[in-house]
Amino acid sequence: MSTPNFYNERAAAERIAAEQENLPQRREQHVRCAERWEEMAQAAQETERRTAINEADKRAKILS
Numbered sequence: 001m002s003t004p005n006f007y008n009e010r011a012a013a014e015r016i017a018a019e020q021e022n023l024p025q026r027r028e029q030h031v032r033c034a035e036r037w038e039e040m041a042q043a044a045q046e047t048e049r050r051t052a053i054n055e056a057d058k059r060a061k062i063l064s
Contacts (some may be wrong), residue, residue: 003044055063 002010011034018030 002042002048004048007037007041007044011035011041 014030014034014037018034021027021030036055
């Protein structure tokens with residue numbers, strides 16, 4: 001499992017927990033946690049994208 005997928009799964013779990021929570025403060029805490037997991041997933045996706053680009057550039061330089 002990739003890091004972004006793991007983070008997105010954690011975000012989904014937090015959203016489920018928020019829906020099931022009765023206390024408003026705890027519900028908000030779960031929502032905030034979900035938002036942070038989603039932010040981390042986006043950052044991890046961007047890192048993977050940049051890594052792939054950098055590796056492709058390195059291969060291109062080696063071949064040229």
